[in-house]
Amino acid sequence: MKLIFADASPFARKVRVLILELGLKDSVELQDPGAVTPVSNNDQLNAINPLGMVPALELDNGESLYDSPVICEYLNQIADGPFFPVDSMRRIHTLGLQALGDGILDLSVALRYESAIRPQELQWQNWIDHQNEKIERALDVLEKRCTQFESTPLIGEITIACVLGYRDFRFATTDWRVGRPALTQWFDLIMQRDSLASTIPA
């Protein structure tokens, strides 16, 4: 299998963390296709994911899988892993937590493109403010919910760790830890896992 990824992508990090957690490191070749942005074109990536986004997984039979929740669930399935429980409500809860985390990432990545790529004269402060408010609200929900997170992480917890890592990486000036002591404590603990510690974006 081949994972098309970017070092800075928090969605790709989620998949890389799962690869390590599931002991699949030797079964997945990692390939960085170079710059991936909404305004770049990468024929090799487009052939695997028509949406032109990372991560994308190319299977040995030529089939491609995207996006990160689908890839993670596939890897968990082939390795018979514990990250997507079958028990119905635990499964729904962890998928919900993953959705919340992916939502924060979608907003954060869009804001990153807005500030790093979009020409300054086209940037829209009202839009930026509203995306930031959504993120702050979602982080407040995580502060309340984190005391009930699974003690052995499922896909939801892995996603949230990647969310907070991405906030540190790209948005360090608005520190998410301020006013969120429980989430800070939870993050310090989960970051002791090798899979997360060895994939910190830099």
Ligand SMILES: N[C@@H](CCC(=O)N[C@@H](CS)C(=O)NCC(=O)O)C(=O)O
């Ligand atoms: N829903 C997708 C989101 C992936 C995504 O947004 N990836 C970004 C990099 S972090 C990307 O490829 N952006 C290029 C683009 O928007 O065209 C997933 O979970 O994999």
